[in-house]
Structure formats: structure tokens, C-alpha cells
Amino acid sequence: MARRKRERLILLNSYGLDTNLLIVLFFIMVFGFIMIYSASYYSSGLNKSYDYDSMHLLKSQVIYSILGIVMMLVVSCINYHFWSYFAVLGYLGCIALILLLKVPGLGVTVKGATRWLKVGPVQFQVAEPVKLIMIVFMAALIVSRRRHLKSWFSMVRMVIPSGIIAVLIWKISDNMSTAAILLGTAVFMIYVVHPEQWKFIVCALGVVVVVAVVIHYVKGLDPLQLQEGDFRFARIRAWLEPYEYEQDTAFQSLQGVYAIGSGGLWGKGLGNSIQKLGKIPEPYNDYIFAIICEELGIFGAGLIILLFIYLLYRIYTISQTAEDLLGRMISIGVMSHIALQVILNLLVVTRLFPTTGVTLPFFSYGGTATVFLLMEIGLVLNVNKYSIRRRLDAVRQSV
Secondary structure, three states, X not given: OHHHHHHHHHXXXXXXXXXXXXXXXXXXXXXXXXHHHHHHHHHHHOXXXXXXXXXXXXXXXXXXXXXXXXXXXXXXXXXXXXXXOOHHHHHHHHHHHHHHOOOOOOEEEEOOEEEEEEEOOEEEEOHHHHHHHHHHHHHHHHHHHHHHOOOHHHHHXXXXXHHHHHXXXXXXXXOHHHHHHHHHHHHHHHHHHOOOOHHXXXXXXXXXXXXXXXXXXXXXXXXXXXXXXXXXXXXXXXXXXXXXXXXXXXXXXXXHHHHHHHHOOOOOOOOOOOOOOOOOOOOOOOOHHHHHHHHHHHHHHHHHHHHHHHHHHHHHHHHHOOOOHHHHHHHHHHHHHHHHHHHHHHHHHOOOOOOOOOOOOOOOOOHHXXXXXXXXXHHHHHHHHHHXXXXXXXXXXXX
16 A cells, blocks of 8 residues: 555656746746736836737746746657767757857847847847756766866866856857856756866856955956946946946946845835836836836745745756756756856846846746746656656665
């Protein structure tokens, strides 16, 4: 009787559909729909290109989310080992996608940055599929080189492929934040399996020293030296001395802080944000967390953070029960990608970090990002599926 009960419990998840993971994902996505509508209905209702439809962005996000859920279920049914056979081909595909941004008629430039690729009626942000492909590539690379991880040379050599993609993304699409996330995800994946993790601590201290030197250098620059091409230095300067740049570079970040501060503990109420009424540009994108804080207060913001923590915990749990190293690395890669993006977004919105273009997963408006994030979840579900089958076989053999 006990054995049959255990089998039934395991069979409930035999398709890889971890119920706890899906439930928290459902709450995050629904919460995201509500906040995207709340943050966008005013500006959408005034936008002629949206036919003055206040629900335009919400409808678009829901459509892309449905497509993403379908893709998630499809990916969850395909053995994750299958993707590792095409890891090298996928890596070359990443390089090709990034280089296509330079082809006239294919690369789409928005606000001075060419980050979108348009092929016929389809338009998507190149960085999103690249993130997914690089997680699989790094997982396959770590599995193939796991016996050669001890030396500094081997460790650096394994980071080089991700470094190449990061540099291409940075230089061609002018997207330094995505480059940092790609590199950070790769480094964390290697860190998890490396037998001498102290080496990463040394590297991290080195990065801290470099960052401190850069901040000190920028702080000593004369404002007239911050030319148009040095916009990243200008952002750092605006982060250090926001009130000197409150009318231009620091305007958005200060408005975000005002939104967070005015929300208090319980917020002004859903839909009652003042800062979204023209103060924060595109409040449904990078700074949607500020609108959440203003409308729902610290309570609502804390709830969202807890939901993300539980989502990451579920992915981490699946990684620890994975059937093999490949499954573990894929899950760790997905977890570290989502964690880095959430952390960076929250740091930027709360002015603990200079302004970057990092969105909040499942909350910020973005069809391409949503589809590929859900595909990453699909990979994790497939890893879970095969680990469950292994446990089910163990239960049956124990009798």
C-alpha cells in the first residue's frame, strides 16, 4: 500500500510538471499581467499607434505569454540531452544572430541601439535566444571538460566562449547589461562544479577593486569631460551625484526613488500611481518595480521578492535531484540567469547600482523575453521529468 501511494505521488509529476514550480510561476505571471496593465493603461490610452487602446500592451503580453507557455510545454517534452548534441551549432548560431544585426534591413535600431532582428513579419530581440542557447552550450561544455577544471588556465578557457559572445553583444548591440548577465551566468555555472571555489573569490575581489577604481576615476572627472560618447561614465556620475543631473541622466532613477518612497508600507492602491502619469518614461519596462512599490507599498514589493525566491528555490531543488551533471548545469544556468536579472533590476530601481537596461522577468513588458524565459522553465521541467522517472524506477526496484 505504501509503495503504491509513493508511486502515485511520483506519477503525478511524471511529465515533469513540478506543481510547486508551476503554481509560483502562475502567480508571478498573473501578478505581472496586472502590473503591466496598471503601469501602461494611461500611456497606451494616449498612444495613437496603439489606436488609443489602454489594454494594448496587456493584450500583447498575454498573447506572447500563451505562445511562451505552449513552447514551454513542448520543450518540457523533449529530452534535454537532445539539445546538448547541437550545443556547438547553437553557439555558432548565436554568433550569426548577433552579426546579422549589422545587416541593413535586418537589424532594427531603437533609441540608438540595434538590438532587434526583423525577418519578414517576425521581430525579436537577439539577446533573448542567445541567453537560452548559451545556458545549454555552457552546460554541455562543463560536462565535456569536468575533469579538467582544476587549473587557472582551464577555468579561464571555459569562460572564453561566453566572453566572446558577451563582447559581441556589447559592441554590436550596445547592450552591456546583457553581456554582464551572460558572463555572470557562465561564471556561476563553472563556480558550482569547480573543486577549488576560492579561485572565484579571488577573481571576485579583483572585480571589486576594478569597479572601485572606475568609480573613483569617474568621480574625479570634470562634467565637461563627459562627452556624448561616454554615456556610461555619465550614468555612473549621475548615480554618484544624482541631483546634479536630475533634469537629464538621473531623471528616471530619481523618479523611481520618489515612486518607491511615496508608496510607504501599503502603497497608494492598485492603479493609483502618480509617477506613471508621464514622470517615468515607459513605466511598464525597466522601472515597473518602482510602480509596484508606489501602488502596493513595501508589502507588495516584498511579496514579489518572496515569489521570486521561491521560484529560484524550486529550480535549485530540481537541479539537486537532476539525473546527471548536464541536467544539473542546465537548471543552475536557468536559476542564475533569472536571479542575476532580478537582482540587477532591483538594484537599479532602488539606486544601489547605476542605470542599465535590465528588465524584471515576467513583470516588465516584453514578448521575446517572456517566450524564451518560459522555454528556459521548460528545460528545467524536462530535467525534473527524467529525475522523477529515475526515482520511480528506484521505488519499483526496491520492492
